[in-house]
Amino acid sequence: MLEKFTVIRGRAVPLRGEDIDTDRIIPARFMKVLTFEGLGQYLFYDERFDEKGNPKPHPLNDPRYQGASLLLVEAGFGSGSSREHAPQAIKRAGFKAIIGESFAEIFFGNATAIGLPCVTLAPEDLRALFQAVEADPSLEVEVDLLAKEVRFGGRVAPLALPEAAREALTQGLWDPIGELLEAGSLLDEFDRKLPYPRRSE
Amino acid sequence: MGKTLYEKVWEAHEVRKLRSGQSQLFIDLHLLHEVTSPQAFGMLRDLGLKVRYPHRTFATVDHIVPTHDRTEPFQDPLAQSMLEALRQNTKEHGITFFDLGSGNQGIVHVIGPQLGLTQPGMTIACGDSHTSTHGAFGAVAFGIGTSQVRDVLATQTLAAQKLKVRRINVEGKLSPGVYAKDVILHIIRHLGVKGGLGYAYEYGGSAVEAMDMESRMTLCNMSIEGGARIGYVNPDETTFAYLEGRPFSPKGAEWEEAKRRWRSFASDPDAPYDDVVTFRAEEIPPTVTWGINPGQAVPIDGRVPLLEELPEEERPLAEEALAYMGLRPGQPIKGVPIQVAFIGSCTNARLSDLREVARFLKGHKVKKGVRALVVPGSEWVAKKAEEEGIAEVFREAGFEWRNPGCSMCLAMNPDRLQGDELAASSSNRNYKGRMGSPRGRTVLMSPLMVAAAAVAGEIADAREVFGIGR
Numbered sequence: 001m002l003e004k005f006t007v008i009r010g011r012a013v014p015l016r017g018e019d020i021d022t023d024r025i026i027p028a029r030f031m032k033v034l035t036f037e038g039l040g041q042y043l044f045y046d047e048r049f050d051e052k053g054n055p056k057p058h059p060l061n062d063p064r065y066q067g068a069s070l071l072l073v074e075a076g077f078g079s080g081s082s083r084e085h086a087p088q089a090i091k092r093a094g095f096k097a098i099i100g101e102s103f104a105e106i107f108f109g110n111a112t113a114i115g116l117p118c119v120t121l122a123p124e125d126l127r128a129l130f131q132a133v134e135a136d137p138s139l140e141v142e143v144d145l146l147a148k149e150v151r152f153g154g155r156v157a158p159l160a161l162p163e164a165a166r167e168a169l170t171q172g173l174w175d176p177i178g179e180l181l182e183a184g185s186l187l188d189e190f191d192r193k194l195p196y197p198r199r200s201e
Numbered sequence: 202m203g204k205t206l207y208e209k210v211w212e213a214h215e216v217r218k219l220r221s222g223q224s225q226l227f228i229d230l231h232l233l234h235e236v237t238s239p240q241a242f243g244m245l246r247d248l249g250l251k252v253r254y255p256h257r258t259f260a261t262v263d264h265i266v267p268t269h270d271r272t273e274p275f276q277d278p279l280a281q282s283m284l285e286a287l288r289q290n291t292k293e294h295g296i297t298f299f300d301l302g303s304g305n306q307g308i309v310h311v312i313g314p315q316l317g318l319t320q321p322g323m324t325i326a327c328g329d330s331h332t333s334t335h336g337a338f339g340a341v342a343f344g345i346g347t348s349q350v351r352d353v354l355a356t357q358t359l360a361a362q363k364l365k366v367r368r369i370n371v372e373g374k375l376s377p378g379v380y381a382k383d384v385i386l387h388i389i390r391h392l393g394v395k396g397g398l399g400y401a402y403e404y405g406g407s408a409v410e411a412m413d414m415e416s417r418m419t420l421c422n423m424s425i426e427g428g429a430r431i432g433y434v435n436p437d438e439t440t441f442a443y444l445e446g447r448p449f450s451p452k453g454a455e456w457e458e459a460k461r462r463w464r465s466f467a468s469d470p471d472a473p474y475d476d477v478v479t480f481r482a483e484e485i486p487p488t489v490t491w492g493i494n495p496g497q498a499v500p501i502d503g504r505v506p507l508l509e510e511l512p513e514e515e516r517p518l519a520e521e522a523l524a525y526m527g528l529r530p531g532q533p534i535k536g537v538p539i540q541v542a543f544i545g546s547c548t549n550a551r552l553s554d555l556r557e558v559a560r561f562l563k564g565h566k567v568k569k570g571v572r573a574l575v576v577p578g579s580e581w582v583a584k585k586a587e588e589e590g591i592a593e594v595f596r597e598a599g600f601e602w603r604n605p606g607c608s609m610c611l612a613m614n615p616d617r618l619q620g621d622e623l624a625a626s627s628s629n630r631n632y633k634g635r636m637g638s639p640r641g642r643t644v645l646m647s648p649l650m651v652a653a654a655a656v657a658g659e660i661a662d663a664r665e666v667f668g669i670g671r
Contacts, residue, residue: 032277033279106330167221173219177351180358187227197449
């Protein structure tokens with residue numbers, strides 16, 4: 001049985017910047033791996049460490065945000081490469097959900113399919129959340145997928161999440177493999193009906 | 202009411218609705234490479250599942266292969282282990298694998314069309330965002346993550362959500378020295394890197410209809426850079442002429458039947474679109490990027506923008522881009538010195554790209570101090586280029602002629618920028634650190650513009666360097 005995501009509580013790390021691409025989330029050289037294990041350590045590697053491996057100023061290196069489980073981002077997060085290594089690195093670094101203004105298509109799908117909810121807030125609510133967290137890193141934030149709202153510091157902000165993804169996450173259906181397999185012989189019908197690709201001669 | 206190609210293909214492949222409200226979509230053709238598939242095979246093993254229809258899956262190795270010395274074992278043991286894993290996985294599951302030296306190895310998005318695997322009306326998936334390339338044939342083709350690679354291997358289907366469709370018309374005639382790469386950079390510059398979120402892009406209009414298949418592939422390839430997961434062009438006679446006689450194309454009596462079927466997928470004249478945008482071909486200049494995403498682009502005779510010229514919400518990213526690229530606001534983009542020139546990638550490493558560059562490059566020399574590389578898209582492209590004397594033109598000009606692979610585009614092999622080197626590149630992404638150095642800089646442009654930059658030693662207008670149309 002898959003985990004059902006309903007209410008996710010925790011502190012948040014504010015990560016400013018628009019159109020943060022998956023190359024930045026995890027640089028290509030860390031994709032030379034056969035499993036996703038251990039990818040958490042390479043999250044935002046080139047932004048967090050210099051060429052000698054010394055930490056640079058970055059919210060993820062900031063002691064005030066250690067142990068946070070929510071990632072706060074701006075618009076166009078996860079653009080670029082389809083690498084699932086990106087949401088895997090975020091999840092394996094201990095994050096339970098991402099709150100932002102908008103997400104790139106493939107990133108969103110990848111994240112949802114591994115049980116990492118990505119929810120969006122209206123720009124003014126997101127701005128307020130960024131400010132609140134930056135002012136008080138210990139602030140508790142609640143992402144409520146059932147009530148469709150994000151709550152923080154006495155404020156209630158409506159969250160948006162495509163209904164299919166919300167259903168999948170709250171019902172524990174986010175990994176679709178089981179349901180896809182249920183199609184059974186229907187698949188063989190499609191395989192017979194769709195004539196591609198033909199064998200090379 | 203008519204329908205778009207996207208809608209027709211979707212309807213023909215929708216197996217059923219899922220409880221979440223998504224659709225279960227059948228995938229005709231699944232392409233694999235070594236970077237995003239090993240974990241998928243691992244998950245399959247953990248679940249005790251088999252590859253359901255191995256005849257619908259084809260694999261090659263492209264991201265990690267060295268382009269210089271391909272003797273095995275590779276110097277990089279991690280790269281070698283990824284190649285071995287793909288060999289083992291495809292063998293175990295009965296999947297066709299185009300290995301190094303097979304004559305068909307190459308960038309996955311180059312070999313699919315080249316072999317005739319990519320056909321109109323298909324759904325095509327691959328664990329790589331530039332799968333959108335195959336849309337040039339009137340296929341619905343898109344990149345997927347590794348968990349979805351597992352889903353396709355196990356069931357030949359995906360859980361998917363239908364997109365809206367934006368029709369993008371490019372009307373008129375492109376000027377000499379202007380290519381599909383300029384068209385797509387121009388489109389992304391105007392619609393933005395987030396402009397395509399939630400959309401499939403359908404490209405049409407007289408300029409697109411006049412394009413050959415390889416140009417259409419370049420156009421569709423970078424749809425993802427505009428935020429659209431897929432891009433496509435309706436199949437027409439140009440499409441059929443390209444496919445005729447290719448190894449996996451239908452033959453004999455099946456050929457006519459296939460064409461009839463393919464034609465039926467094209468969008469109807471009265472198909473409704475969620476949005477329509479029109480560009481004038483004559484207004485599209487050779488275009489280059491100045492920033493850290495493909496939307497941060499200007500005409501070659503333009504200037505890096507002043508912050509105050511930009512909408513307020515774009516300024517923080519522009520500031521970050523200028524600092525990273527080491528450029529001054531208002532500076533002409535032409536004349537910025539380059540250290541590296543790269544012609545290659547799934548965007549622009551096809552035979553027609555290399556032919557077009559060679560046509561103008563002949564008799565010119567790469568400027569001293571510039572490291573210039575050509576990486577053909579496939580073993581077949583490399584072979585043809587040797588036969589046609591194209592490779593020799595590049596070598597004589599001072600380019601290194603390499604073996605096929607993704608190479609510097611994302612630098613998972615030994616080809617990478619050093620320090621803050623600036624590369625003129627025919628690839629698709631100019632993200633920070635993209636070409637393998639955390640401080641390396643990329644300026645995207647057409648292959649001919651890369652050649653011009655290599656010759657001039659700085660970002661240059663190919664029309665001036667090679668005397669085109671002026």
